[in-house]
Amino acid sequence: MKRRTDNSENGGEMTLSGHLTELRNRIIVIIVVLVAAMLVGLHYAEVIITALLDIGRSKGYQFVYLAPQEMLIQYFSLSLIFAALIGLPIIFYEAYAFMSPGLRHREKIFMMLAIIFGIIFGFLGILFAYKILIPFMLYFLLxxxxxxxxxxxxxxxxxxxxxxxxxxIFAVLFEFPVVSVLLSQLGIIKVEWMRKARKVMIVLIFLMAAIVTPPDIVSQVMVALPMLLLYEFSIILCTVFGIFKKNEKKTEDEEEDDTEDEDLSPEGTTN
Structure with missing residues (x-):
């Protein structure tokens, strides 16, 4: 990956001090966003913690605090987590914007898609845990x-x-499609391996669902189905990106062959 180099003779290239200034400005933007998000999270911390406690109360749990400062600590903790969730997209974007001048067109597209899908799947994992998994787990544990x-x-x-x-945990688990595509593009895993492991993954997913849900098939399917769909979607994404990679490599090889032919032609040897 080529970055803009420190060469003051070329006006199109940024100097080292220019890189440091750009990096500093982007870090300042990230800090401002995180502080603002933390203040917003602190303002709504009571609403957030009430919503979380209501999940447990609906299952028969009673809640207490064991130290005078415990609720205050939880408010600050939730505000920090809220700031991290809101700030992550900004952090990823600023990192992408800083590195993009040194990336090829395909690398820019791939990195942007990875950021977008990574954020989407992460929030889907949190939503899945909040709406489906946690209520089942609280019921089961109680x-x-x-x-x-x-x-x-x-x-x-x-x-x-x-x-x-x-x-x-589930925000990370739902990043499986993004991680699978990345590893597939790097040649570490192959989509054929994922297809062969499908039956094993189905058994493992349903086993996990049986552990964390009440002993009825409906609850197990509700938890297992999204995970199975996630695995199948990972296979589809790896297949699609694999086709793109093969086509691009084929195009590059053809362009190299054309260039070699031009160099070997009589016209290419004359001045």
Whole structure:
């Protein structure tokens, strides 16, 4: 990957000090966005934490706080997480804008698509966990305690930490299509391997769904189906990008052959 070099004789190239100035400006933009998002998150922290607690309350959980400062800490924690979620697209864009002058056209398109789909799939993972998985998990975990005759009085800090862990895990899991395409383009994995592993993945996904959901087929399918669709979508994306890569390589080879033919032709040897 070629970057603009430090060459003051060429007016079209940026100097080292110019690179550092651009980098500083982009970092300042990121910091301003993160601080603004944190303040917005702090303003709405009570609304956010109430929505999270309502999920547990609907399943029969009761919540307590174990220290005077616990709620304040949770407000700040949620505001930081909110700032990170809002700031990630800006961080990715600023990184792309800084590197784009040194990228080829195909690399720019691939990087931009990776950023866009990465953000979309990450938020879809959080939404899936919030709407489907977490309610099932809370029901399942509470149901397990009924046999020992204890009531659930969970600290707010532990509960929020549990939810944030689930959100992060599924935000990362839903990046599987993007990671698969990246590894496929680098030649680390092959789409044929993913097709052969389909049956194994189906068993593993349904096994995971059976563990975290109540023992009925409807609940298991509701959790397993999005994961299966994600896996199939990964195979489709890897196939499509693989075709693009082959076509581009074929075009480059043809252009190289044409160039060699021109160099070897009588016209190409005359001055």
């Amino acid at each position: 149901d397990m305690s009924k046999g020992v005759n204890v009531s659930a009085a969970i600290s707010v800090g532990n509960y929020v930490s549990f939810l944030m862990t689930i959100f992060i």
